[in-house]
Amino acid sequence: xxxxxxxxxxxxxxxxxxxxxxxxxxxxxxxxxxxxxxxxxxxxxxxxxxxxxxxxxxxxxxxxxxxxxxxxxxxxxxxxxxxxxxxxxxxxxxxxxxxxxxxxxxxxxxxxxxxxxxxxxxxxxxxxxxxxxxxxxxxxxxxxxxxxxxxxxxxxxxxxxxxxxxxxxxxxxxxxxxxxxxxxxxxxxxxxxxxxxxxxxxxxxxxxxxxxxxxxxxxxxxxxxxxxxxxxxxxxxxxxxxxxxxxxxxxxxxxxxxxxxxxxxxxxxxxxxxxxxxxxxxxxxxxxxxxxxxxxxxxxxxxxxxxxxxxxxxxxxxxxxxxxxxxxxxxxxxxxxxxxxxxxxxxxxxxxxxxxxxxxxxxxxxxxxxxxxxxxxxxxxxxxxxxxxxxxxxx
Numbered sequence: 389x390x391x392x393x394x395x396x397x398x399x400x401x402x403x404x405x406x407x408x409x410x411x412x413x414x415x416x417x418x419x420x421x422x423x424x425x426x427x428x429x430x431x432x433x434x435x436x437x438x439x440x441x442x443x444x445x446x447x448x449x450x451x452x453x454x455x456x457x458x459x460x461x462x463x464x465x466x467x468x469x470x471x472x473x474x475x476x477x478x479x480x481x482x483x484x485x486x487x488x489x490x491x492x493x494x495x496x497x498x499x500x501x502x503x504x505x506x507x508x509x510x511x512x513x514x515x516x517x518x519x520x521x522x523x524x525x526x527x528x529x530x531x532x533x534x535x536x537x538x539x540x541x542x543x544x545x546x547x548x549x550x551x552x553x554x555x556x557x558x559x560x561x562x563x564x565x566x567x568x569x570x571x572x573x574x575x576x577x578x579x580x581x582x583x584x585x586x587x588x589x590x591x592x593x594x595x596x597x598x599x600x601x602x603x604x605x606x607x608x609x610x611x612x613x614x615x616x617x618x619x620x621x622x623x624x625x626x627x628x629x630x631x632x633x634x635x636x637x638x639x640x641x642x643x644x645x646x647x648x649x650x651x652x653x654x655x656x657x658x659x660x661x662x663x664x665x666x667x668x669x670x671x672x673x674x675x676x677x678x679x680x681x682x683x684x685x686x687x688x689x690x691x692x693x694x695x696x697x698x699x700x701x702x703x704x705x706x707x708x709x710x711x712x713x714x715x716x717x718x719x720x721x722x723x724x725x726x727x728x729x730x731x732x733x734x735x736x737x738x739x740x741x742x743x744x745x746x747x748x749x750x751x752x753x754x755x756x757x758x759x760x761x762x763x764x765x766x767x768x769x770x771x772x773x774x775x776x777x778x779x780x781x782x783x
Contacts, residue, residue, distance in 0.1 A: 389768045390420045392470040396477045398429030402678040403501045413755040416773040462491040471766035478505040485520035495765035497523045502675035503531040503696040525549040527676040528697025552754025558685035560662035568663040589620040593664035598629030606716045607670040612642045613720035626651040661686025684745035687738030691722040707741030
């Protein structure tokens with residue numbers, strides 16, 4: 389089987405993570421896989437090379453439409469002659485559909501990764517180009533329901549395909565946990581003393597790009613409020629993005645500089661989760677966040693906003709708590725509620741999350757659904773999975 393993935397870019401983000409895992413699974417089954425990005429890729433390039441995945445960029449500039457991309461993509465498809473083209477995210481989905489006017493694509497599946505991909509103009513483009521695609525998928529039940537209700541695609545052409553996670557990557561020992569906590573320990577400005585007194589401060593972890601939809605301002609206000617009850621608590625935030633300078637300034641204005649650590653891009657999320665005590669997400673909207681699946685895999689209790697597919701991952705009162713979006717007071721109250729729980733109850737919450745992820749989002753299960761779809765679309769049967777090179781498998 390020949391399969392071509394098309395995606396807007398390739399960064400350390402949720403959609404890219406899913407494409408990488410699918411590439412790994414398909415290569416393990418002997419498929420020829422090519423990854424085409426609209427703008428130059430910046431993440432996972434070494435692992436993709438080890439997997440034997442050919443990566444090609446269309447050379448576009450972010451935010452700048454370029455009709456030549458249609459010609460370039462059509463040429464790549466014409467040479468490869470894939471059995472299935474699978475596009476991800478709104479710009480790539482529209483590009484793939486329009487390109488189909490100029491080159492034969494036996495089967496085109498487009499995947500949206502959010503309940504909101506950018507407003508009514510993009511939704512209009514989805515409706516206008518719908519006849520050019522064979523299937524539209526989304527990652528949560530809430531997103532599928534929303535797309536169907538807003539008539540972005542007819543019910544017969546939209547399908548739920550959840551995100552998946554490799555649970556085997558998440559674990560760790562107490563020594564590693566304590567070592568990372570020490571390495572990331574905060575210090576007061578001007579000296580080398582710990583910024584937080586006490587040997588075991590509660591550490592919250594957050595992860596995601598610094599963009600408006602993640603609503604980090606609400607998170608900071610909630611954390612500042614929660615620290616009135618738990619003044620030793622700390623917050624780690626992993627990620628980059630255009631709003632990072634603004635959020636760092638806001639943290640200083642709220643007097644949080646010594647209790648927040650901005651970690652930048654991290655490739656050791658399993659270790660970070662193992663070192664933290666709870667996970668917090670303050671998004672205004674979402675699809676099915678990979679970071680919540682990772683928090684479940686890492687056995688952390690979660691506080692998250694009740695948007696998109698969050699309620700499908702965080703079962704309120706079972707493995708965490710859900711709160712309305714854009715309500716810092718409610719977010720703070722839930723954070724305090726988690727910190728006030730006895731440690732054994734927090735561990736029980738975390739274990740329930742792990743079990744929920746294992747039952748519903750294990751990557752082998754999710755990849756199996758995609759393999760079945762690709763086989764039906766192409767009429768080709770994929771062989772059983774074989775061992776990959778050790779380096780590629782571990783990533």
